[in-house]
Amino acid sequence: MNERIEKIKAFLKATPNDCFLNHALALEYVKAGDEESARKHFEINLAHDPGYVATYYHLGKLLERIGEQAAAISIYEKGMEQAKAAKDMHSYSELQNAYEELVD
Numbered sequence: 808m809n810e811r812i813e814k815i816k817a818f819l820k821a822t823p824n825d826c827f828l829n830h831a832l833a834l835e836y837v838k839a840g841d842e843e844s845a846r847k848h849f850e851i852n853l854a855h856d857p858g859y860v861a862t863y864y865h866l867g868k869l870l871e872r873i874g875e876q877a878a879a880i881s882i883y884e885k886g887m888e889q890a891k892a893a894k895d896m897h898s899y900s901e902l903q904n905a906y907e908e909l910v911d
Contacts, residue, residue, distance in 0.1 A: 811835050826852045826859040834865065842873055860890045860898045867905055880909055 815832045819825065833848035849866040852859050863886025870879035883906035890899035 809839075812839070824851075824855045826856050826862070829855075830859070830861055830865070833862075837865070837869060842869055845869055857885075858889055858893060860886060860893055860895050862886075863889065864898070864901055864905060867902070871909065876909060880906065883909070 812832065812835045815828055815835060819828050819832065822828065829848045829852045833845045833852075836842070836845035836848065846866065846869055849862050849869065852862040853866070863882050867879045867882040867886065870876070870882060883902050886902040887899055887906065890896070890902055
């Protein structure tokens, strides 16, 4: 696991704002149980490119796991807005389902 993290970090040195790489690194941190680092990289993505829709679902799930339900709800709402704007109805549906499970 650590080897994958190190490889992605090396790629990020060349392109630090690459949303795909930051997302991949965040997911590796999730697998490793390092929620703080995962959150940091998900948030880097949102700061750099709020239209990177994949980040919203995974960040929302992470926030749910660490007990930040209100923050997760907010992330899902923002993600649904972005998915709708991008006409990405698959992502919109996933975000909506996660949102509804949390608010019901």
